[in-house]
Amino acid sequence: MKVDFHSHVLPGIDDGAKDIGEALELLKMLKSDGVDAVVATPHFYIHRHNVEDFLKKREQSASELLKAMQGESYPSIVLGAEVYFGSSLSTMPIKELCIYGTDYILLELPYNTFSRTFLNLLADFVGGGYANVILAHVERYFEYNNEKIIEEILSYGVLAQVNCESIISQRSRRLCLKLIDKGLVTLVGTDAHSVKKRPPEFAKAEKIIRRKLSDECFENLMASAGGIIG
Numbered sequence: 238m239k240v241d242f243h244s245h246v247l248p249g250i251d252d253g254a255k256d257i258g259e260a261l262e263l264l265k266m267l268k269s270d271g272v273d274a275v276v277a278t279p280h281f282y283i284h285r286h287n288v289e290d291f292l293k294k295r296e297q298s299a300s301e302l303l304k305a306m307q308g309e310s311y312p313s314i315v316l317g318a319e320v321y322f323g324s325s326l327s328t329m330p331i332k333e334l335c336i337y338g339t340d341y342i343l344l345e346l347p348y349n350t351f352s353r354t355f356l357n358l359l360a361d362f363v364g365g366g367y368a369n370v371i372l373a374h375v376e377r378y379f380e381y382n383n384e385k386i387i388e389e390i391l392s393y394g395v396l397a398q399v400n401c402e403s404i405i406s407q408r409s410r411r412l413c414l415k416l417i418d419k420g421l422v423t424l425v426g427t428d429a430h431s432v433k434k435r436p437p438e439f440a441k442a443e444k445i446i447r448r449k450l451s452d453e454c455f456e457n458l459m460a461s462a463g464g465i466i467g
Contacts, residue, residue, distance in 0.1 A: 240462035241267055241275045241312070241439055242398055243319065243343065243373055243426025247298040251280040253430045257305050262432045264311040270440035274466060275312045276336060276426070278319040278343050278373075288330050291318070315466050319373055321345045324358055331367045341465055342368040343398070350381050356389065363393040370395040374428060375421075376403045376413050391421050396461075398424035401442035402435075414449050423461040 245253025246263045254260035267275060277299065281291055299316055317336035320326065322344045335342045346359075363370050372378075375397040378387055391397060399422050403409040416422040425446075427437035446455045 238273045238463045239271050239439070239443075239459055240466065241272050241427050241429075241437065242371075242424045242462050242465075243278050243400070243428050244275050244437065245277075245279060245319075245428070245430045246275055246302075246314070247277045247279050247295065248302060250294055250298045253279065255431070257301060259432055260302050261305060261311075263429055263437060264306070266432070267312050267427070267429075267437050267439060268310065270437065270443075272312045272437075272439050274315060274462075276315045276317045276343075276462075276466065278317045278336075278426075280345075281318040281320045281334060283321060283323045283326055283329065288333055292333060317343055319343050319345050322347070322359065322362070327362055327365060327367055335368050336466065338467060339465055340368050341371055341396075343371045343373050345373045346378055348377065348381060351378075351386055351390075356386070359390065360393050363395055371424060372397045373426075374398065374400045374403065376400070376409055376416065379412060388421075396424060397422045398426050400428045401425060401438045402428065404442040404445055405438055410445065410449075414446070417446065417454065417458070418450055423458060424465075425458055425462075 245251060246260050248254040248256050248260040254263055279295060315337055318334045320334050320342055331342060372395055376399050399413045404413045425442060427439050429435055429437035443455055
């Protein structure tokens with residue numbers, strides 16, 4: 238089973254698919270790339286959103302999309318969220334923000350240099366047993382922090398995901414493949430937002446992983462994703 242572990246295909250809920258039509262186009266593109274399941278992870282910002290309101294909006298968006306998908310062959314959708322990390326997250330009903338049917342939460346970290354205070358806060362959250370943490374597009378945080386800092390975060394016991402577009406890009410490809418090869422990254426996602434500006438490019442990333450690393454490496458990534466969503 239091929240799994241896109243990070244996407245914004247749900248329509249009208251964040252800066253992803255703007256409507257049902259675009260959502261269906263994104264799903265068609267993923268289907269043509271051989272994707273069987275998509276983890277839909279709309280943005281959840283703790284300083285903007287109320288959990289209850291977010292879940293209602295997500296449910297409505299997913300319900301409308303699933304209705305439109307009837308009668309056609311599309312990848313299955315697993316509901317989740319891309320949750321922006323902050324100090325108040327531990328006071329929220331975190332389990333409800335986990336990927337559906339699991340105790341895994343996809344966290345987005347700030348795009349800045351991580352202070353020791355922030356690292357301690359993150360370590361306390363991870364060690365608090367609130368949920369199993371997956372770091373979204375971990376390759377992006379290297380732009381602001383040195384490798385030792387990121388390796389420290391990964392040593393907390395979190396999982397990590399990289400974006401397909403970063404695997405494709407010449408600028409970030411080497412880093413992504415290194416992280417995958419070392420076993421520090423075990424999940425991949427398209428982080429697709431739109432058909433034209435940020436389309437899913439799953440098949441291109443798959444081809445690079447298979448060619449530069451190995452078929453087994455790619456299959457292990459998919460097995461990791463499948464093991465989480467069941």
